[in-house]
Amino acid sequence: MSKNYDFLTIEKKWREYWDQHKIFKVAEDPSIPEDKRLYVLDMFPYPSGSGLHVGHPEGYTATDIYCRYKKMSGYNVLHPMGFDAFGLPAENYAIQTGTHPSETTYKNIDHFRGQIKALGFCYDWDREISTCDADYYKWTQWIFLQLFKKGLAYEAQMPINWCPKCGTGLANEEVKDGRCDRCDTPIERKNIRQWILKITAYAERLLKDLDVLDWNDSIKLMQENWIGKSEGAEVDFEISGLNEKLRVFTTRPDTLFGATYMVLAPEHPLVGKLTTPEQKKAVESYIKEASRKSDLQRTELNKEKSGVFTGAYAINSVNQKQIPIWISDYVLISYGTGAIMAVPAHDERDFEFAKKFGLPIIQVVSKDGSSYELQEAESTEGFAIGSGKYNGMKTADFKKAITEDLEKQGKGKKTINYKLRDWVFSRQRYWGEPIPIVHCEKCGIVPLEEKDLPLKLPEVKTYKPTGTGESPLALIEDWVNTTCPKCGGRAKRETNTMPQWAGSCWYYIRFTDPRNDKDLASKSSMEYWLPVDLYIGGAEHAVLHLLYARFWHKFLYDSGVVNTIEPFMTLRNQGMVLGENGEKMSKSRGNVINPDDVIAEHGADTLRIYEMFMGPLSADKPWNTQGIIGLRRFLEKVFRLFDKEIEESLPVNDSINRLLHKTIKIVGERIDSLEFNTAISQMMVFTNALQKEEKINKSILRDFVKILHPFAPFVTEEMWEMLGERPSVLKTKWPSYREELTQDEKIAIAVQENGKLRDTIFMSKDVTKQEMEEIALNSDKMKKILENKEKIKVISVPGKVVNVVTRIVTA
Numbered sequence: 001m002s003k004n005y006d007f008l009t010i011e012k013k014w015r016e017y018w019d020q021h022k023i024f025k026v027a028e029d030p031s032i033p034e035d036k037r038l039y040v041l042d043m044f045p046y047p048s049g050s051g052l053h054v055g056h057p058e059g060y061t062a063t064d065i066y067c068r069y070k071k072m073s074g075y076n077v078l079h080p081m082g083f084d085a086f087g088l089p090a091e092n093y094a095i096q097t098g099t100h101p102s103e104t105t106y107k108n109i110d111h112f113r114g115q116i117k118a119l120g121f122c123y124d125w126d127r128e129i130s131t132c133d134a135d136y137y138k139w140t141q142w143i144f145l146q147l148f149k150k151g152l153a154y155e156a157q158m159p160i161n162w163c164p165k166c167g168t169g170l171a172n173e174e175v176k177d178g179r180c181d182r183c184d185t186p187i188e189r190k191n192i193r194q195w196i197l198k199i200t201a202y203a204e205r206l207l208k209d210l211d212v213l214d215w216n217d218s219i220k221l222m223q224e225n226w227i228g229k230s231e232g233a234e235v236d237f238e239i240s241g242l243n244e245k246l247r248v249f250t251t252r253p254d255t256l257f258g259a260t261y262m263v264l265a266p267e268h269p270l271v272g273k274l275t276t277p278e279q280k281k282a283v284e285s286y287i288k289e290a291s292r293k294s295d296l297q298r299t300e301l302n303k304e305k306s307g308v309f310t311g312a313y314a315i316n317s318v319n320q321k322q323i324p325i326w327i328s329d330y331v332l333i334s335y336g337t338g339a340i341m342a343v344p345a346h347d348e349r350d351f352e353f354a355k356k357f358g359l360p361i362i363q364v365v366s367k368d369g370s371s372y373e374l375q376e377a378e379s380t381e382g383f384a385i386g387s388g389k390y391n392g393m394k395t396a397d398f399k400k401a402i403t404e405d406l407e408k409q410g411k412g413k414k415t416i417n418y419k420l421r422d423w424v425f426s427r428q429r430y431w432g433e434p435i436p437i438v439h440c441e442k443c444g445i446v447p448l449e450e451k452d453l454p455l456k457l458p459e460v461k462t463y464k465p466t467g468t469g470e471s472p473l474a475l476i477e478d479w480v481n482t483t484c485p486k487c488g489g490r491a492k493r494e495t496n497t498m499p500q501w502a503g504s505c506w507y508y509i510r511f512t513d514p515r516n517d518k519d520l521a522s523k524s525s526m527e528y529w530l531p532v533d534l535y536i537g538g539a540e541h542a543v544l545h546l547l548y549a550r551f552w553h554k555f556l557y558d559s560g561v562v563n564t565i566e567p568f569m570t571l572r573n574q575g576m577v578l579g580e581n582g583e584k585m586s587k588s589r590g591n592v593i594n595p596d597d598v599i600a601e602h603g604a605d606t607l608r609i610y611e612m613f614m615g616p617l618s619a620d621k622p623w624n625t626q627g628i629i630g631l632r633r634f635l636e637k638v639f640r641l642f643d644k645e646i647e648e649s650l651p652v653n654d655s656i657n658r659l660l661h662k663t664i665k666i667v668g669e670r671i672d673s674l675e676f677n678t679a680i681s682q683m684m685v686f687t688n689a690l691q692k693e694e695k696i697n698k699s700i701l702r703d704f705v706k707i708l709h710p711f712a713p714f715v716t717e718e719m720w721e722m723l724g725e726r727p728s729v730l731k732t733k734w735p736s737y738r739e740e741l742t743q744d745e746k747i748a749i750a751v752q753e754n755g756k757l758r759d760t761i762f763m764s765k766d767v768t769k770q771e772m773e774e775i776a777l778n779s780d781k782m783k784k785i786l787e788n789k790e791k792i793k794v795i796s797v798p799g800k801v802v803n804v805v806t807r808i809v810t811a
Helices: 007-021 056-072 088-097 101-118 134-149 199-212 217-227 253-258 277-290 295-299 348-357 395-409 523-529 544-558 595-602 604-613 625-643 654-672 676-691 698-708 713-722 769-777 780-785
Strands: 037-042 076-078 153-163 168-170 188-197 229-239 242-250 261-264 308-315 322-327 339-342 412-418 437-440 444-447 481-483 490-493 534-537 571-573 645-647 695-697 746-753 756-764 789-797 801-808
Touching (some): 007 101, 007 595, 007 604, 056 604, 056 654, 101 595, 134 153, 134 444, 134 544, 199 217, 199 229, 199 544, 217 544, 229 253, 242 253, 242 261, 253 395, 277 308, 277 322, 395 412, 595 625, 604 625, 604 676, 604 713, 625 676, 625 713, 645 698, 654 676, 676 698, 695 698, 698 713, 769 780, 769 789
Parallel strands (some): 037 076, 037 534, 261 322, 534 571, 645 695, 746 801
Antiparallel strands (some): 153 188, 229 242, 229 412, 308 322, 437 444, 437 490, 481 490, 789 801
């Protein structure tokens, strides 16, 4: 006789048991072959705000089910958890609540850990890390030093995206629609001293190696577009009356004869030199206005074009014609050379600009080789016209020919360009990794020695951003003032800190060997576990985290630290859990669901199964309170199976046995493909079948408890014990199935008349074509339908359909 399904008592009992017996602990067992070693990782959470929401457990439950299944299938599985604890989210929360970031962060981590443990996830908690722990960020600083030594970390004064509310600089990737992606404040442009990482040195490899990854095409495309590879040519234009040349990058050198003006970015270094006295005031005014806009604001396709004529002219390299030089904010100094040749006939933005300012529009590409009036820019390829000796050439041939000619004349060369910009790495905040650099009056920029790491954050009275462009650390003189590691003279510490992305760029490596104080991880641990086999998280990290982590990983590979070219081989993204109204959950809408409340009312197993049953993992799904009640009833129904007579010696019902084998197969296959909702559906079918039985063979129930375990670990541990077995279910072997028993004994045959469905008859799966037809034509329903009709012929598809072609018999 079973007990009541007291989920609160059951879950507390088994949570304590797992912790006490370290059921989830994993070690590098050398006896396990490489193909049975598996590294499964969740994108670890930011411990800010008031804890987890019900969106977090969706991805975590998915990986937990997968890991439990793989563990039971003989795999050694690394499944760790930690906290991305530095950066703006944690610091902003601390500022809002008036407490120190360290205090609030570690308090939040404790809260998060408790919530995560309440859900029964099989994380090896002995491997827990937090990016704000000094023994962790020591190695983040170490990686920075290696980047610096290789010339991939450098300091520069540059215009950056500045958030006045957060009081810090932002990378381009952190700006959305001209606003800070953290606080939604319109960003400004500010010229400031920054540390930059040369991610552009890896642009081609970051692009090419996407081919080896099992990622969703949409995520790959987002990275491809962000990297933005363009093949074209650099072309030099002489400036009339000035001993200078303007170099432009163009993907369409075949349109050079159609260049009717040039445009420079307002920040281009030649603007001051070539601007005439008459245009100086207008140009300076325009430059000031452009400095207030972000790159995204400046390059919006639908924004009205603006610009100012400099008064200067360039000489077109191919026809020696003078063309005016303008400045406009739709050209960025950070892309290409910061200057373009404008071909309004064949570029939409150039066309709009030319129309607005009355500049010539000359067609040099034609779809069919003829000249015709253009109503809008035509950017498609075709045949050259108005291009001298190149007339009639196809675009591709023309590009190649003119680029070769320019190279011979010393006026240009074939070039590859990328939209990807170097990573603005420093932040003017307190709660981040200190950058291990000093500024010496004599030696300049000097890195700390590795033996002096970690460089710890000092205790401060105020950690709010200064808003001046300096970090709050700049105010702590006894920390800032130091001695140079190189000459021993007076020096000042770097006061900018690293961005929140730094710690998450390599955390998956540290999980392989988290307590190592000699290296960021041992070679043997990295070789045992890396790369991550399955990585699950939100699609919102497609560019930022994933691109940065791939960059650092490739650098560490080149440095001989890691043994693989990519960090995350398979990536899957979970959809969002929406509010009951179908809108995104947010405090302002009042539709946030707290998992603690759901667990208290329905249990963690119910929450786990409900979130997996809502729909496909990758889809956005609205929360439904009635739905979760239904899943709790399902678990109660499973628990009540123990009210029945359960004996080892009971004969095995053949239909139940067949259904069990089919269920074992389906559940295993669906877990492998992360289709958890259909796996649960099959277990519901099996439960309903068992419920109709008066007696149940114990071995049948044992296997069912095993396959349910990854989805509902708490209640299955309890049922396993009720079966007289020793815990834990996780340590048992996943049940096997016989293929022949998974096949349905009967199959549904559609019976049609003249192509219209008249009946469905279940027949033996081994039925012959002749038997199918005889059974179909002799059924009571078909006999009645075929009365007074002539059977012309019978068309049958074995195992699927019988179609009778008839006509009405008239008297």
